[in-house]
Amino acid sequence: MLASVGTRGSGAGGGRMTRRFLPLDGVRVIDLTTSYAGPIASMHLGDLGADVIKIERPGGGDDCRTWGPPFVDGVSAWFASANRNKRSLTLDVRADAGRAALDRLLATAQAMLVNVSPPKLARLRLTPDEVLAAHPRLVYCSLTGFGVDGPDSGLLGYDLIAQARSGLMSVTGELGGAPQRPSTALTDIVAAYVCALSIVAALRDVERTGRGVALDVSLLDVALNLMAPRIASYLAGEPEPRPSGATDSVLSIxxxxxxxxxxxxxxxxxxxxxxxxxxxxxxxxxxxxxxxxxxxxxxxxxxxxxxxxxxxxxxxxxxxxxxxxxxxxxxxxxxQFLSEVVADPQVKARRSILVGDGGEQRLASIETPWRVIGGHRRADGPVPEAGQHGEQILREVGLSDDDLAALRACGAFADGRPPR
Missing domain, CATH: 3.30.1540.10 (formyl-coa transferase, domain 3)
Known part of the structure; x- marks a missing residue:
């Protein structure tokens, strides 16, 4: 599974061989997440070479597709920033036929991500116990607001909620002013890296033991980790912090x-x-x-x-x-303001901002924050339209014309635009 492929370089050095870094080549990931944190996690797995199949609901797809403006040719800029290197399938997993098709997909996969609360997982028959009983070598990653246990495990969670509950907002803002949220999806983005890291580690464990793994990642736990030095200082006797006007709690200047x-x-x-x-x-x-x-x-x-x-x-x-x-x-x-950030010579030299199809600068995503020295990863795939690869994916797992017709008839599957 953990492999790389040699490819002939085209830059300085002419015919020298460079390392194509695709350690997850051959790994299939079923992504049932919506919004932002889960899709970023699966995007980075796709960056590492995984075949990421994004499951979206018929009739609308991922909620993040509607997050805007801005939209570029009808595509949400937020959505584009979190969904490169994926294929999309619209499938209603609440329907029996859709659930059966999902099981066919899971039988061919090595990992899955889901970001719904435990009560909803139970209604969908997608709890860790149920899924791993049917697919015992799968890596199952649950990403929720508050985790799979505890008194608040059933509550909906978003980045804003995690920042508030963790105390992160309580120390952010002008000195003496009201608490503020850092103006980016901070816990979502960090949670995505936590999910990707834990999935890669669990894949290695499955290779070694042959047993599947259930992972539990929550936005609240991620935000608490972001607050680790402030919580540790408070418990060690420091006064309870308040918004401090961008000063540090320990370093003086x-x-x-x-x-x-x-x-x-x-x-x-x-x-x-x-x-x-x-x-x-x-x-x-x-x-x-x-x-x-x-x-x-x-x-x-x-x-x-x-x-x-x-x-x-x-x-x-x-x-x-x-x-x-x-x-x-x-x-x-x-x-710096963002107009300066995108023109920063260091940012440009590192090619840290990835433009969309045809060099469209208005639709971009951000390069992963690691590089392979002396090598490169996969080319950046385009952002999929909802359901764009649906028939192709279902045929790959053995569904026939009659099966597809039955799924369409009951509304569990909707065709998208064929892949380009």
Whole structure:
């Protein structure tokens, strides 16, 4: 299962062989998830070479297809960011015929993802026990708001709910202000990586033991992990934190500052950086002052130091400060807007933004945050239309013309546009 394929490179070096990194080549993943976290998880499995079959409900498909604007030629930009490298099948798994077709698919698969609550899983006859009894070598991954057990396991969960319940919002926002949500689907995206990592690990375990594995990932648990240092500090005796205006709970100078023209951030991670920073802002006296010699001392004097640094940073434009800090090996950056992010030379050099079909820049997704040095992964497949590959997939698992006609007749299967 865990394999790679050699392909002839086309760049510098001419005919040299490069490694095509497809460790999940030959693995089939059945994706029953909707919205965002689950589809991102299966997308990354597809990036690794898996054959991802996205099961969508007839008559509408994944909820995320309607998330917009913006839409590009009728395709949601949000949906496109989470659904490359997949094939789509519209199938009503609530119907007996649809459920039987799903079982045919699961018999050919190595992993499945589902993101509905335990009570709904029971109604669909898709609980871990039921599925693994029929498919004992399957990796079954449940992604929910609150997990498969506990008093709130039946509640619906979204990124916003997890950020609120975990305390993440309680420490986010302007100093002294109201709690805020970081303006991205933070727990969804991290949960996707947790699912993908645990599925890959479980596939290895099935290879070794021959026994299937049931995985339980929740948005709340993911958000609690994101809050690990804040929770640990609180339980160790720190005061309960509140919105802190982008300051760090431990590091004293690790925050934004307003330069003459825009905002920059400065990260003082140790005492040596502190001394270099003080020299760069032409205040070596601060770096030599024993009252500020350690992070703990600087944190005790945070208000005093912050006021001094704010006054100094405000005197020059950001570009000048960033050049100085780079020369002094002090971590810093401008707070960029997205128009700057997409044009960032480092982002472009790494090809971190993947454009859509035909180079359509308005419909893009983001490259996985890892690279294979000296190799590459699969080419990026287009975002599927709802049900686009349905007949092709069902014929692959042995359904006949009569079977397909019966599924269509009872409404359990709807044809999509044939694959391009």
């Amino acid at each position: 690790y925050r934004p500052f307003r330069a003459a023209d825009r905002t920059i951030v400065i990260a003082i991670g140790n005492d040596a950086i502190w001394r270099r920073f003080c020299a760069a802002i032409e205040r070596p006296d601060l770096g030599q002052d024993p009252r500020f010699g350690t992070n703990e001392l600087r944190r005790n004097a945070r208000s005093e130091l912050t006021a001094v640094i704010e006054a100094v940073i405000a005197q020059r434009v950001a570009a000048e400060w960033l050049e100085r800090f780079e020369g002094a090996d002090v971590p810093s950056a401008a707070v």
